[in-house]
Amino acid sequence: MFWWAIIFVVPAAAFALMLYGRLTTRSVGLPSTAFNLGSEALLDRTISAICSKHEDKVGLRLLTDNVEAFATRAAVARMAERSLDLQYYYWKDDLTGGLLASEVLDAADRGVRVRLLLDDINALGRDSNYRALDRHPNIEVRLYNPLRCREGAFLRGLEMVVRFWRVNRRMHHKAWIADGRVAIVGGRNIGDAYFDASEESNFRDMDVSLIGPAVREAEQVFDRFWNSEMVSPIRNLADWLHRADLARLRRRLRRRVRSKRSGDYLGRVDDALRAVASGVGMHWTAEATIVSDPPEKCVQRSSDDGLVSAIRPILSQARQSIQITSPYFIPLESGVRMFLDLARKGVRISVLTNSLAATDVTAVHGAYSRFRKQLLQGGVKLFELRARHGKKNVSLFGSRGASLHTKAFVVDGRRGFIGSFNFDPRSASLNTEMGVLFDHAGLAREMQSVFAEETQAAHSYRVVLRDGATRWHDDSGVVDHEPDATVRRRALAGLVSVLPVESQL
DSSP: OHHHHHHHHHHHHHHHHHHHHHHTOOOOOOOOOOOOOOSSSHHHHHHHHHHTTSTTOEEEEEEOSHHHHHHHHHHHHHHOSSEEEEEESOBOSSHHHHHHHHHHHHHHHTTOEEEEEEEGGGTTTOHHHHHHHHTSTTEEEEEESOOSOOSOHHHHHHHHHHTHHHHTOOBOOEEEEETTTEEEEESOOBSGGGTTOOSSEEEEOOEEEEESHHHHHHHHHHHHHHTSTTEEEGGGTOOOTTTOOHHHHHHHHHHHHHSGGGHHHHTTHHHHHHHHHHTTTOEEESOEEEEEOOGGGGTTOOSOOTHHHHHHHHHHTOSSEEEEEOSSOOOHHHHHHHHHHHHHTTOEEEEEEEOTTTOSOHHHHHHHHHHHHHHHHTTOEEEEEOSBOSSTTSSTTSOOEEEEOOOEEEETTTEEEEESOOSSHIIIIISBOEEEEEEOHHHHHHHHHHHHHHTSTTTEEEEEEETTEEEEEETTEEESSSTTOOHHHHHHHHHHHTSSOGGGO
């Protein structure tokens, strides 16, 4: 028996070690950094004129309307003359994803250098599109924490098993930076559900457009990731030249631009161009900064505690109120203790998250439900977004389905955060996250207004305790079980609520 074990186990172990070594070999690209700011480009002149009236301050404009968020990205891409640095968790190949890809390609044709950095977990299956873009002389595409096995389900699956601990860690950043002058940071990825183009369900989300010194901070975050050993150029991962057809991609994107549905989006870009050029809607503050996890969070080799260490003190030092919006809310026992301690000191705490029917990740809701009663007993107010939103015309194409995707908070009516960070273990420990921290009463009031709107009974359920049981209030009465959720969803959430899986959610 012992010899049989040696015959089979030793070769298998050697093969596993050889495979692991091959899969963990890194292929990094040549280093590059953001260009120095100039004075001749359109955005140089435009933004310098606006900022000259607000020396050393950051201008922030809230983007809550989904179509406006699309149009602002398209507008600054059209205005760019030097660089576009784009960093996203994923970029969908759908209507709005294609329209924005077309804007990026047009910019590259004008001579703009484009650096596109994507997390690999959602890039799989779209290699030919990204490799086609990468063939443009002014575009380079890199992937964060990429799989080495790009083709074949068996080898991909084997790699995911061999490298599960590493593959499970993702880059969740979202940033759109033009000429080092304008940055858009927040919760939106690139795709129809983020821009009210989905025929099924659309996300309620929030970004902020920035000008001023914080844009350079966003560029520094981008450069750190772009040049990290966690990132590989897509051209180095495999040879897809036989499928990477830039001309074909151009033709497909042109058809999308000419489609009837695109008019509602492209027709809004002129308004966005005027808004960017005028600086309308900007809040000005000297206290705004970009916060980010390091790229090395993927392998836990960095001494930089990153984003959590930046936002925790702001929450723990609250004196009057906290309003949190988080689609995936799993506070764990440590978070519950912090919130309950603050509530006992008189801090009014309100949380808006997804209802079970509205969430796109049922397992997360199951984990959240474990902490719901403790929070309610401690005086924390809980609101859960309804799956069918009360607003009319939520989508340009007919869907009134809604799911929360905003990641933001306001403390004491003036300090706040907008970004990619969810209040869950995945954002805290597994994903890299980024966002904007600020201190400005006017911007905080604007965010509070959105929170008040979304927590109205027409849009969200108020969760309460009655006779020790959880109940949901809306504008039509009281519900004694997870409202609008199917039996299957309730069963899955119930199962997750008793399993020790929070750390992976």
